[in-house]
Amino acid sequence: xxxxxxxxxxxxxxxxxxxxxxxxxxxxxxxxxxxxxxxxxxxxxxxxxxxxxxxxxxxxxxxxxxxxxxxxxxxxxxxxxxxxxxxxxxxxxxxxxxxxxxxxxxxxxxxxxxxxxxxxxxxxxxxxxxxxxx
Amino acid sequence: xxxxxxxxxxxxxxxxxxxxxxxxxxxxxxxxxxxxxxxxxxxxxxxxxxxxxxxxxxxxxxxxxxxxxxxxxxxxxxxxxxxxxxxxxxxxxxxxxxxxxxxxxxxxxxxxxxxxxxxxxxxxxxxxxxxxxxxxxxxxxxxxxxxxxxxxxxxxxxxxxxxxxxxxxxxxxxxxxxxxxxxxxxxxxxxxxxxxxxxxxxxxxxxxxxxxxxxxxxxxxxxxxxxxxxxxxxxxxxxxxxxxxxxxxxxxxxxxxxxxxxxxxxxxxxxxxxxxxxxxxxxxxxxxxxxxxxxxxxxxxxxxxxxxxxxxxxxxxxxxxxxxxxxxxxxxxxxxxxxxxxxxxxxxxxxxxxxxxxxxxxxxxxxxxxxxxxxxxxxxxxxxxxxxxxxxxxxx
Ligand SMILES: [Zn+2]
Numbered sequence: 186x187x188x189x190x191x192x193x194x195x196x197x198x199x200x201x202x203x204x205x206x207x208x209x210x211x212x213x214x215x216x217x218x219x220x221x222x223x224x225x226x227x228x229x230x231x232x233x234x235x236x237x238x239x240x241x242x243x244x245x246x247x248x249x250x251x252x253x254x255x256x257x258x259x260x261x262x263x264x265x266x267x268x269x270x271x272x273x274x275x276x277x278x279x280x281x282x283x284x285x286x287x288x289x290x291x292x293x294x295x296x297x298x299x300x301x302x303x304x305x306x307x308x309x310x311x312x313x314x315x316x317x318x319x
Numbered sequence: 320x321x322x323x324x325x326x327x328x329x330x331x332x333x334x335x336x337x338x339x340x341x342x343x344x345x346x347x348x349x350x351x352x353x354x355x356x357x358x359x360x361x362x363x364x365x366x367x368x369x370x371x372x373x374x375x376x377x378x379x380x381x382x383x384x385x386x387x388x389x390x391x392x393x394x395x396x397x398x399x400x401x402x403x404x405x406x407x408x409x410x411x412x413x414x415x416x417x418x419x420x421x422x423x424x425x426x427x428x429x430x431x432x433x434x435x436x437x438x439x440x441x442x443x444x445x446x447x448x449x450x451x452x453x454x455x456x457x458x459x460x461x462x463x464x465x466x467x468x469x470x471x472x473x474x475x476x477x478x479x480x481x482x483x484x485x486x487x488x489x490x491x492x493x494x495x496x497x498x499x500x501x502x503x504x505x506x507x508x509x510x511x512x513x514x515x516x517x518x519x520x521x522x523x524x525x526x527x528x529x530x531x532x533x534x535x536x537x538x539x540x541x542x543x544x545x546x547x548x549x550x551x552x553x554x555x556x557x558x559x560x561x562x563x564x565x566x567x568x569x570x571x572x573x574x575x576x577x578x579x580x581x582x583x584x585x586x587x588x589x590x591x592x593x594x595x596x597x598x599x600x601x602x603x604x605x606x607x608x609x610x611x612x613x614x615x616x617x618x619x620x621x622x623x624x625x626x627x628x629x630x631x632x633x634x635x636x637x638x639x640x641x642x643x644x645x646x647x648x649x650x651x652x653x654x655x656x657x658x659x660x661x662x663x664x665x666x667x668x669x670x671x672x673x674x675x676x677x678x679x680x681x682x683x684x685x686x687x688x689x690x691x692x693x694x695x696x697x698x699x700x701x702x703x704x705x706x707x708x709x710x711x712x713x714x715x
Contacts, residue, residue: 191456192446194456211583212581213579214579217575217576226565245467246470246471248462248467248519248521249519250463253458255437256439257451258458271467277581278580279568279576280568280577281576282574284458293474294475
């Protein structure tokens with residue numbers, strides 16, 4: 186099986202999850218993980234625990250890209266248009282991007298999506314993706 | 320103490336895809352601004368450059384690269400980097416030195432030579448650099464983010480492709496007779512709606528290109544201007560270079576996630592709203608005082624967002640402004656009389672300075688073929704990657 190495209194961003198369990206951190210002092214979440222400081226200006230906390238983020242969220246917006254992105258996006262011989270979504274996580278109160286998978290072409294703002302881990306566009310590595318909840 | 324400084328000169332190198340060294344554009348623009356002001360380069364006490372990251376070391380030290388090309392003169396020098404806000408940062412540094420009494424005459428220059436196609440991150444593998452990560456993991460190009468905002472306007476406020484086409488048609492007309500614009504050609508709704516889909520729902524003609532270009536302004540103390548016999552110069556009355564406030568809850572490029580609002584409530588104003596608010600506060604003016612605005616139309620739909628961010632209308636009402644012609648030349652509050660990025664394409668470190676050049680010429684009544692009548696107050700606005708506000712208010 187391919188390895189994750191980046192270390193420490195997500196798990197590859199049967200029920201995968203994004204890996205972030207949570208400030209022990211104020212409860213602010215961070216993704217990608219902050220390990221040294223909390224971004225809340227009212228907090229000087231430096232204890233940041235690793236946590237998994239909610240694996241379901243709602244669509245804030247999304248797009249279908251019909252042109253290949255330049256490197257470092259993996260370049261493939263036959264380009265396939267790809268979707269990218271901005272997804273709101275209720276508990277963490279944050280938006281996290283991800284590529285889209287599944288039947289997403291009729292997605293609306295507010296629709297529910299869930300996290301999956303799938304091969305990247307070139308099949309060489311694994312990345313997280315958002316998939317509409319049927 | 321007055322917080323104003325005078326804009327004695329403005330100059331540009333025409334935008335295009337010339338493929339020459341960025342320093343040439345910078346020198347051309349600088350000499351034009353100096354000639355416009357009637358000031359000799361060797362009388363300039365401070366030069367600030369906007370950094371370009373695409374032109375090697377000379378671009379990282381743009382201020383001194385351009386100073387060397389103009390001829391070493393012993394002037395103080397600085398280079399500012401704030402992505403699309405670099406020009407405003409350079410203006411802010413120059414203004415601060417003048418207001419602090421450290422100098423009377425400052426030259427601000429930005430110039431860029433851009434590659435073809437999407438702006439891409441520099442090479443290497445950098446898993447801690449969000450700009451690298453967003454391309455590597457997500458293929459999240461700049462238009463990806465513009466598309467997010469456009470789709471929200473569509474679903475939340477009923478924005479249509481025709482509204483966005485109207486923005487493009489307006490800006491194309493505004494730029495027709497602007498000698499510094501790269502594209503000087505009318506465009507029809509049919510052409511726009513038939514152009515290739517790039518990032519749904521945005522088509523090619525909704526998205527600005529990248530360009531080569533250079534822009535410069537010569538800033539002085541009001542006293543220096545008076546001594547030169549100019550008692551009523553165009554003045555910089557505010558420069559807003561604010562950062563966002565935590566938690567920033569709108570996704571901005573190059574981020575792959577926003578701040579979390581789990582522990583702290585989001586601020587009252589969004590980041591883009593706060594950029595304009597800080598400029599208005601500093602100038603002690605409001606949106607009702609504006610006669611024109613130059614906003615960063617990276618996409619046509621984004622121009623509509625800016626109408627709301629700078630207070631021309633309430634959230635969700637920008638479509639009405641474009642439909643009613645309010646922001647067209649001759650309308651209530653013309654936006655992008657220069658033709659905007661639609662006619663220029665983006666030359667990153669020069670663009671915020673180019674906006675200031677346009678407003679300066681408008682307030683001087685010298686914007687031939689695109690003049691806003693009785694222009695006394697103008698605002699420029701844009702936003703740089705990684706949390707850089709950029710707004711300048713100019714008054715007469
Ligand atoms: Zn904290």
